Amino acid sequence: MANSTSATATTEADTPPAKPIGFPPGFRGAAVYSGVKEDKTKLDLSLIVSDRPVVAVGVYTQNLVQAAPVLLDRQRTPTTQARGVVINSGVANACTGAAGLADAKQMTALAAEATGAGPEEFLVLSTGVIGHPLPMQKIAAGVSAAAQKMAAGPEALEAVARGMMTTDTVTKIRSRTIRLGDREISLVGVAKGAAMIGPNMATMLAVVMTDAVLEASDAQAALSEAVVESFNCISVDGHTSTNDTVLLLANGAADGPPLADRDLAAFRATLVEVCEDLAVAIPADGEGATHLITVEVHGARSRDDAVRIGKTIADSPLVKTAIAGADPNWGRIVSAAGYAGVPFDPDRVTLLINGLLVYDKGAPVPFDEATVSDSIANQRDTLLLLILDEGSASARFWTTDLTAEYVRLNADYRT
Template identity: 55%
Template sequence: MDEPTKQIVIPAGFRFAGVHCGLKRNPNKEDISLIVCDSPATAAGVYTTNKVFAAPVRWDRARTPSDKIRAVITNSGNANACTGPQGEKDCAEMAAIVAEQIGAAADEVLVMSTGIIGVHLPMEKIRHGIAAAAGQTGVEAPAFLEAARGILTTDNGIKIASRTAEIDGRTFKISGMCKGAGMIAPNMATMLGIVLTDAPLSTEQTQTLLRDVAEETFNCIRVDGHMSTNDTLLMLASGAEGGAPLTDSQVAQLRHELKAACEEMAKLIPADGEGATHLIKVDVEGCATREDAKKIAIEVADSPLVKTAITGGDPNWGRIVSAVGYAGVTFDPLKLELRLNDILLYQTGTPVKFDAKTVSHSIKGSFETHVQLTLFEGDASARIWASDLTVEYVKFNADYST
């Protein structure tokens, strides 16, 4: 995946760095990412709901929401998960090292880690890496990109997004970075992500914004149905653009741009799913509740048989329809309608006549495949983005830790 070439908008009040410290074998790949806030920032977080979670998740949960965060330090190549008391100690030390470098308290530093689980951090390398990163932070796009590369693991390229919000004569910037290509099944979200803005927000506004936007974006992506131990999405608001705190109506306007940025980043994750050849967009409409629609969309998106059918360009409507049937949602199957890339395949309980070659060519000829299901039970809908399932995914994950 090529790095984005469009203009990157950098919110005021933040500095960035990314360095290589030896966690990754390739010396040209950054494995430490540092974001420093010039002044205490408002911060919020949403985290994995996996009961087996990493030391940094525990650390950040205990410190968000907050109005005094000064930095976020991330290492890639090692998840610091399932590492017991030593892992907790190492996480705290990472925060303390950053704090010492920037003149803050350890409780004002958030920590994220990603990579292989069950292996203790090589703290000597981490110490050198943090010191190096702290000594070269910058406010321009190249520094932002270095930090964005420093959080990657199996990703093929950086995943970033930027937006500008014009609100009542004031201009606020939003930028974010995330990572994720495998072990993707969100509830919060599956990935690491950081969203930054220079808008003045309260802790309550920041937490509410992040929670709501995550539900509509990062919680709507799938790769393999496997929830990570390290899922973390952070939002920091520096308030560096100044002015009065945003009113509720102004927050709603900011939310529009924040959602757009998060949706752009979220889609990049399944699009970069390990070995993926297709991005699958699953739209479920006409449900009694959004919960019902999302349940169905997830079952379809997670089905290995649906995923492999898309990989092979097979318009196998039966796999999709049967996945709807076992989603645990009450509906009239005789009303169900299925379209694939806008071509009607199934209606009123039976397949309709369609040209299989035409549908197959439409799948093979485009990176994105659109699965559209309508139940005619109500007005609620949901959308999930997913990757397909390929031989390359199996090969990669069969050899991942060896």
């Protein structure tokens, strides 16, 4: 990312983490099995709490059909007086009407009561099947149990990330620390995303916690920018869920004045990195998928143009099946770019697959098909690099390949 340059000098990347990480200072969490999921070996209720009020901001699904927790969190953010987030998996509390909204409110009230916060100081996230009511007795018991177990270490963080999961196969935790003068700031994010398999549960949820001191307006601007550069640049089904939510919680435990100027810029750049790491982890965890595809578009007239072309290529089933079959099928990629709705001169387009030139300034070039095919077959990552030669803007977009296993997983599911 161009934006990350300013921060890398003072940033330690830990993806994958060199050692297990815990919550940022002032945050704690816990997760339990409450009985919403059928499988008793799983966790399905997570609690995140700050020991002091947090600035909380959110970015929410653009789907017109919005789940109850989204409607509630939208009302409550931005705020400077939040204390935590309660999260359940298994039931999405979506398409549940007024009763669902009452349940979402009740869920936050239960979490607040169990942790000594005010009744409206909690936010709520839900993910799972649509159209089913939350089993509130189970939720209530789960919240009480989780509140007894709050901790700040790596195990508690791992549990919180696990309690958000639906069809994820791995937890998604990413972090950065950033030194600003004599202060060290932590950013720790957890996310869930069902990637290729999303039987009513393709929801993407993420919570980024930081001990930075932030004005609410700066926090909102930083998160909105970061989401555009990260979560908005992944696509699995092309399907925007009813529950998609990204929250940023800043509790100010690092003390000092609110971040401003260069410090704020460094924080924002680092937040983009954390969000990008979390976002890429979602398509990377496609159970039915065999490849994580990165589409890089360079030489566009604007970033919007580049994103649009990247998304069109990433959403093409013909491109996705070609990668699944290790087929260096440049025709499908170039032609997908051509119908993205972005004007460009086809005679100046160049395409590289995994660094190997296959299409040069509007014309196919001779290449060793076996070499390119092997480069796709022999690694999980595939890089499609498209150069438009129209301008200087660029973007990256991530998706998975499309496999028969994906179809089986999604077709065999029953409502």
